[in-house]
Amino acid sequence: DAGITQSPRYKITETGRQVTLMCHQTWSHSYMFWYRQDLGHGLRLIYYSAAADITDKGEVPDGYVVSRSKTENFPLTLESATRSQTSVYFCATRDRGTDGYTFGSGTRLTVV
């Protein structure tokens, strides 16, 4: 189906483990974004990408790594998960010349 897909929807991992959250779009939108949503903080930007092979830090990048070798994929990796990274993670896309973002359904990550 067309759109933006995040996987997995739910993930439980242990402290110190590496975990990768996937984001895939079936359009060819230029911009892709990763946000985390936490109570009291709203949506905070982790990383974003303006095109394949172009990424930049957002507001809260520490502890995360991204890559964008293909336009349609923008994986987010937690190199060594910590409990403070327990959150709901949203991927979003935006095409040039359009309004707003289209968000995925989110990944709920719990670090124990």
Add this chain to the structure above:
Amino acid sequence: GQQLNQSPQSMFIQEGEDVSMNCTSSSIFNTWLWYKQDPGEGPVLLIALYKAGELTSNGRLTAQFGITRKDSFLNISASIPSDVGIYFCAGQSGGSNYKLTFGKGTLLTVNP
């Protein structure tokens, strides 16, 4: 960095009542957007505003772009149970590289 102050943080209302929420910023935005997030899903764009003073409606929703370009308002008339969710404002400034700044959200609960 830019910050948006969104209020109220939460609202508990009776079905049929009207609702108002707003966002204010210390800096000017060129575009204001309002999103709604249903439980367990990603935010979805409701209304986009492009011009100071602009008033735009989408069904029972009406949003306004403040004259100073530092604020925006969202009104929901005759609320229904499916209006439940988190409402986010977002602003974009010139030269922001397509990044949006989000408010922390207003949690709306509608009592049938």
